[in-house]
Amino acid sequence: MTELSYVRTEMLPESEPPASTVGIVGWARENLFNGWFNSVLTIISLYAIYSILAAILPWMLHNTWSATSLNECRDIVAASGAEHGGACWGVIRERWLQMMFGFYPSELYWRPILAFILLLVALAPVLFDTMPRKMLWFSALFPFLMPWLLWGGSIWPPISALIGFVLGYVVFRALSAATSDLIGLIGGVVAAVVWWLYLSGGFSSIAHGIIPIGIESVESRQFGGFMLSITIGVVAIGCSFPIGIFLALGRRSDLLIVKSLCVGFIEFIRGVPLITLLFVASTLLNIFLPPGTEFDIILRVFIMVTLFASAYMAEVIRGGLAALPTGQYEAADALGLDYWKAQRLIIMPQALKISIPGIVSTFIGVFKDTTLVSIIALFDPLNLSNAIRADSAWNGIVWELYGFIAVVFFILCFSMSRYSMYLERKLQTGHQ
Template identity: 70%
Template sequence: MSDTHFVRNQMVEEQDPPAATTGVAGWLRENLFSSVSNSILTLLSLAFVYWLLAQALPWIVSPTWHAESLTECREIIAELGYGGACWGIIRERWLQFMFGFYPAELYWRVVLDFLLLAVALAPVLFTNLPRKMLYFSAIYPFLMPWLLWGGTIWNPIVVALGFVIGFYAQRLLKPSIGELAATIAAFVLPIIWWLFVAGPVADALASVLPLSIQAVESRNFGGYMLSITIGVVAIALSLPIGILLALGRQSDLLIVRSLSVGFIEFIRGVPLITLLFVASTLLNIFMPPGTDFDIILRVIIMVTLFASAYMAEVIRGGLAALPRGQYEAADALGLDFWMAQRLIIMPQALKISIPGIVSTFIGVFKDTTLVSIIGLLDPLGLSRAILADSAWNGIVWEIYGFIAVMFFIFCFSMSRYSMYLERKLQTGHR
């Protein structure tokens, strides 16, 4: 008896996977209904979400946008037969929440300023854009305050000249007096320029060629315009200052290390609200008589210093996480300290520190609400002024809910960008 063998002479056609394992059905089966217990929890969660939406949606979609007072809101809600929010206050005070008491005819300057902010940030946040856009990013920090505060255009120009003086001082003096002395000169000379020379030079240029726009006092600033201004400036300045403080804390020079450690530990040991009180009340005591030191500028300085101290510790953690071999590799290539930091050490340390850096940024932006305690009219400060209006006295949830949603949008956007940047810079194997 012989065995019969069968050998297939053609390939079996590829078949589609079972419908229950792919697409929406497969995702639901794997993530929500993979077992009896998961199925029960999914159904209970869906029931809770349905109950929550059934309670919240009627309140949120309340047709009270055109109400002129809380009394009118209550009349509209009474006709509906169920509770609802009074959104008329948001419609009526929308521009005030955005711009504070900034002159209405000059709103275009604020809108233009923040549109230019997006243009300036784009090449910094997204490296696939043309690198030539970075020239505008360098110009924008001097253009921004001029658009917001107004006045003569020579003020931001002479301030920018201070940075030019520092750059060329370091570059020209380095061969003759050494790198350390040239670096110190690059910091000292701009400060001397700003304190004693920039003001008279700007006044002289303004008298010869008066180029200016209408000036706006700081007391007219408010709303989200004020919060974004303080937050963006503090965030932009705290990162480079934090890098310098982190490097200073690891320096071999005793004076530099001691000053860095003392500054970081002192600032981190003091609440931000204390620094804001110092900025608003005590700082003028130590200034020469007759000095007019803008309150918003004082607040920006204090918030920046506060954020810089925390940023320095975040970056120091990134530096400590780098293997010693990276430093030795930089030395083996013959790189000096600053080149090694710029090309090898700092890019890796910043990559490691991205979550901590973004968390610090988010905290700084949320902490801008503390300026309401010293009398500045940020969204929270405005809310108290609005609630004092007899027409809207008694509304709470609508105002604070609106403020919370707006802050959530800004902070959530920063968080999403952080995750995008981490994925983009991911070079290791998973």
């Protein structure tokens, strides 16, 4: 009698997946042609892309890099037989350094280049936790090193500014240990402000008279191009983030005066265009200062752009704080943590994680808004393009300069966007 088994006792050999489900074909079927509607949209989109590229590429692909004027570019394009003209890339070859550094002295280009390299070094331990933590000391010192490299002059004013922060921290620690963190914070801020307003200048002058260390000075009016935009963007982003955190906490505070001041500041700044604030910084700010006071124009821009970005940053972070469940606050209270420890260890890390997309969007917006300084006669990349076109050799150049500016801004903004996505993936703890 033959015994039959209805349960298979051995595994079937593995088979290759169907060719239509893997590789480029499988990806296209899943994402581009997974239905008649998506297929029609894909075909229309491909035709639109083809039409745009067919119009742009013939205009772009002309060997005009060696041209020294617009007329020479036109002669080269005409010799190639192009019917509808072509791009004149000679202006980029000839003026790209000016687009990068403005009117900064060419023999001193090494200083902004070094400052940018050191900026990347300073940001590395802040952005990536795999970097050595000891590098954070350099990150803390870089804000005082960067202005000295860019503006030059005596080394003692940046050191004096650093001493103000150190003095404020010492006073904060001493008063916090004796009284409370709030009194310590107020005392530290007052001590630092008194040092900067009344003692810092005398200290710098005396120290420079004893040990005269410095480099050649560069006026702010010589700044320009992407160096100016990056400098304003970095300072505004770096300063607006902590200010925005304190404003967000102040707006949610139970203290009536603190809450009212924060709400008033945020709503006023958000209700005024940045252009208006820049005009105030350029023309009206000196009216409220003592006669003869010199207030650097770029420093005024730093202050106004930082305040503008801080108001928007505060609302983004406040949204993250509001999104946290009340259980997190109750857990902090149950652990016996005071207000500042609860914010530092439990509340704020989660709120910032929730707010990452909004924070980075604010950063990108602030960086792009740096082009508005052209209205107060600072030579950002857009204003520099107008100056370049004023040269008779390049009068009539438009799209090449704007295209170069757009590409550089896209690279910088896209890099911030990609880092935001990386950070969100890294901090993701739940299921998508």
